Amino acid sequence: TQSMHSRRFLDVSLLRLRLRLLHKLRLLRHQLTSSMHPRVPFAVLLALLLALLLAHSYPSASSSTSPNGNDADAPLGLDNGPQHSGAVSGVINLAVGHPATAMLPAEIMASAMERAATNLRTGGVGAVPLNYVSARGDAETLDIMAGFLTRAYGATVSPESLVVTAGVSHGIDVVCSALTSPGDTVVVELPTYFLAASIFTDHGLRVHGIAGTASYPHGDSSGNDGGVFDVDALAWQLRGGLRPRLVYLIPTHSNPRGGILPVEARRRLVSLAHKYGFFIVADDVYHLLHWGQGPPPPRFIQVEHELINPHFEDNAGSVGHPEGADATKINSAGICDVTHSCGSRIISVSSFTKILAPGLRLGWIEASPALANKLAGRGYILSGGCVAPFTASIVAEVIASGDQVAHLARLNHHYRRTSVVLADALSLYSSSLGWSFHTPVGGYFLWLKLPPRVTTELLAPAAAIAGVKFLPGERSVPVALDLKLAAIYAVHDREPSAGAVGDELDVSYGGGGGGGFS
Ligand SMILES: Cc1ncc(COP(=O)(O)O)c(C=O)c1O
Numbered sequence: 201t202q203s204m205h206s207r208r209f210l211d212v213s214l215l216r217l218r219l220r221l222l223h224k225l226r227l228l229r230h231q232l233t234s235s236m237h238p239r240v241p242f243a244v245l246l247a248l249l250l251a252l253l254l255a256h257s258y259p260s261a262s263s264s265t266s267p268n269g270n271d272a273d274a275p276l277g278l279d280n281g282p283q284h285s286g287a288v289s290g291v292i293n294l295a296v297g298h299p300a301t302a303m304l305p306a307e308i309m310a311s312a313m314e315r316a317a318t319n320l321r322t323g324g325v326g327a328v329p330l331n332y333v334s335a336r337g338d339a340e341t342l343d344i345m346a347g348f349l350t351r352a353y354g355a356t357v358s359p360e361s362l363v364v365t366a367g368v369s370h371g372i373d374v375v376c377s378a379l380t381s382p383g384d385t386v387v388v389e390l391p392t393y394f395l396a397a398s399i400f401t402d403h404g405l406r407v408h409g410i411a412g413t414a415s416y417p418h419g420d421s422s423g424n425d426g427g428v429f430d431v432d433a434l435a436w437q438l439r440g441g442l443r444p445r446l447v448y449l450i451p452t453h454s455n456p457r458g459g460i461l462p463v464e465a466r467r468r469l470v471s472l473a474h475k476y477g478f479f480i481v482a483d484d485v486y487h488l489l490h491w492g493q494g495p496p497p498p499r500f501i502q503v504e505h506e507l508i509n510p511h512f513e514d515n516a517g518s519v520g521h522p523e524g525a526d527a528t529k530i531n532s533a534g535i536c537d538v539t540h541s542c543g544s545r546i547i548s549v550s551s552f553t554k555i556l557a558p559g560l561r562l563g564w565i566e567a568s569p570a571l572a573n574k575l576a577g578r579g580y581i582l583s584g585g586c587v588a589p590f591t592a593s594i595v596a597e598v599i600a601s602g603d604q605v606a607h608l609a610r611l612n613h614h615y616r617r618t619s620v621v622l623a624d625a626l627s628l629y630s631s632s633l634g635w636s637f638h639t640p641v642g643g644y645f646l647w648l649k650l651p652p653r654v655t656t657e658l659l660a661p662a663a664a665i666a667g668v669k670f671l672p673g674e675r676s677v678p679v680a681l682d683l684k685l686a687a688i689y690a691v692h693d694r695e696p697s698a699g700a701v702g703d704e705l706d707v708s709y710g711g712g713g714g715g716g717f718s
Pocket residue numbers: 283297366367368369370393450455483485550551552553558563
């Protein structure tokens with residue numbers, strides 16, 4: 201009955217969301233058409249981000265149905281930091297990547313905690329970890345997590361390859377402290393998840409942005425041809441001497457553009473990682489939020505496994521600086537020769553943030569066993585043991601009961617439907633407002649490309665009057681493009697998969713806006 205009730209509630213909510221969106225878009229169009237001045241400066245790159253499916257999409261419903269009685273979402277303001285703000289009544293806030301309040305698993309967590317409480321009372325010490333546990337995590341918890349991930353990914357995940365973290369953000373921080381030194385370079389796609397950049401700069405890393413493609417030339421099997429990481433541009437810059445220590449990207453349903461890096465680009469990037477000795481930090485946080493046709497492309501860890509001889513020796517000892525890459529160990533395909541040990545170059549960071557609840561602060565790193573041990577060997581992890589044994593064991597309980605799988609299915613169903621509502625509403629105005637987008641097939645985000653003459657500065661006040669908040673695309677460009685390098689690249693050496701870097705730079709230059717995307 202409860203699930204029927206919540207399904208009916210969601211149906212009504214969807215309808216209400218559709219009506220509110222349409223109403224606000226009508227207002228927005230009115231605002232825009234009446235405020236657009238013919239002499240608005242020629243466009244810089246005009247883009248904005250709409251984060252989908254958020255708590256604030258249901259402001260009136262969320263307070264009345266929040267099972268834990270918490271209807272007090274923090275006051276919202278982009279000024280407060282878009283990733284960590286809540287809802288203002290009556291405003292559709294598409295600026296934050298929070299789960300819908302109605303979809304938070306209050307009942308699931310309450311039941312798991314009740315079972316854990318019973319275990320604690322009856323099972324005594326060890327039923328739920330209260331003592332120190334080993335650095336990567338409690339063995340039973342890791343087994344349960346590995347089992348869940350193996351089924352969810354459709355590819356084997358061994359418990360030895362996992363490290364419990366306090367979420368993706370913490371996982372990235374661990375990777376930086378274990379594998380980098382101040383002054384090293386980390387390559388990121390632009391636009392990217394902008395808050396990751398501040399983790400990199402915390403570690404004294406140089407963040408080098410490479411403009412993503414505007415679209416992947418061949419699209420992909422999921423039908424999403426939103427922009428993705430430009431592997432060709434990276435290859436070109438590597439040939440020109442760029443030596444990153446890390447390449448950070450969100451390969452599947454990226455933040456902010458929702459792009460899915462096709463498998464052939466993944467293969468190419470893995471081979472470059474081995475050739476030039478950098479690590480790929482794959483932020484797989486949205487991989488399991490997927491409703492496209494067929495599964496998303498395999499994750500980097502699988503791609504590396506398939507490319508490299510399965511007997512390839514896992515040797516974290518070769519975790520050296522890029523200069524340490526030994527060309528003699530690379531075969532003609534750019535992959536470690538099977539007779540040598542080059543060590544794995546892939547680290548997957550993910551979390552329960554988007555598939556269960558952000559407040560848990562629980563995630564995992566997946567890497568080769570040797571690399572996983574190296575990452576878990578940070579002083580503070582060795583000293584304190586695993587960072588979240590208690591929470592991890594409660595989540596293991598959620599997994600063991602089957603609730604995690606069921607919840608994930610519900611999330612995908614719900615987000616698919618709300619993404620369609622948003623896409624339908626936006627497409628009603630595509631021809632009159634001239635914006636374009638790809639309908640999401642997973643993740644949290646829809647990237648709306650604005651027409652010439654409309655800037656996000658122009659749009660924001662109009663949207664505010666209409667009662668919509670969004671994240672301007674510029675916010676997802678935390679570092680300036682290396683314009684000199686990119687300009688040479690755009691003019692002289694476009695690799696076969698010519699994309700839009702050139703176009704985007706042209707637009708930027710035309711607008712005189714410094715900093716690439718600004
Ligand atoms: C791409 C990406 N990575 C990481 C995070 C944060 O993950 P966590 O809450 O697990 O630290 C987010 C949150 O929006 C995100 O979009």
